[in-house]
Amino acid sequence: MRIISINLNGIRSAVSKGFLDWLALQDADVICLQELKAQAADMTEAMLAPHGYYGYFHYAEKKGYSGVGIYCRTQPRQVIVGLGIAEFDVEGRYICADFADYSVVSLYLPSGSSGEERQQVKFNFMAAFLPHLRELRASGREVIVCGDWNIAHREIDLKNWRGNKKNSGFLPEERAWLTELFDEVGFVDVFRKLHPALEAYTWWSNRGQAWA
Known part of the structure; x- marks a missing residue:
């Protein structure tokens, strides 16, 4: 099985830059999307269900903001949209697709920056989400949580860790929360499991010429 997670920074912008063409080349079974930045009325048929895929979405109430989705080749047994907590669900941050013996979550955890x-x-959100993750873990199902967590766990997980110790995304409380998730709840950072010493990053800030 091949699962992809991607922060689109706006599905309409991504499609205009070739996202759907790229997607067709990936041969993925499940694709988790974050930052749709769109409402249902903004979605074209190709965005809603690319060729060969079913599409499911959790839109934010605020226009042009947040939103998550899942594309999948196999139709899920059920789709859970939102955590059932109104203050978070209005921001469109969680969707879960349940298949026969596993579940896939697309998550966009809030940024505090x-x-x-x-x-x-x-x-x-973190305080409310951790008990939910415990419930998922205790269900006996295989659970894959993909998404934009907006937290780096260890020093190796970001380029300039010394300069970010007091910044949102690398605060001690945030890092301790992930430690609890991994060490006590039992989830696994799959990338770090496969690549324990690799310095590789999925996001660079647009500020301060971080790409330079």
């Missing part, structure tokens, strides 16, 4: 208020929203 814009200020203290959003950081508290992030902490609140």
Whole structure:
């Protein structure tokens, strides 16, 4: 099975830049999407269900903001849209597809980088989400949680860890939360399991010429 997770930074923008052509070449069974930045009315037929895939989405109420989705070749037994917590579900951050003996989640965990208020929203989400993850783990099903976590766990997981120790995404509380998720709840960071010493990154900030 091949599962892909991708932050689109806007599905309409991504499609205009060739996302659907790229997707057709990936031969993926499941694709988890984050940051749709679109509502249902904005979605074309090709966005809703690319050739060979079923599509399921959790849109944010705010236009042009957040949103997650899942494309899959096999129709799920059920799809759970949202966590059932209104303050988080209005932001379109969680969708889960249940198949015969496994589940796939597409997650967009809040960012706290814009200020203290959003950081508290992030902490609140984390506090509510961890018990849900415990329930998923205890279900006996194989559970794959893909997405944009907005947290780096260890120093190797970001390029400039020394300069980010006091920044959202690498705060001690956030890192400890992931440690609990892995060491106590029993989830596995698959990338680090396969590549324990590789310095590789999935995101660079647009600020400060991070790509340079």
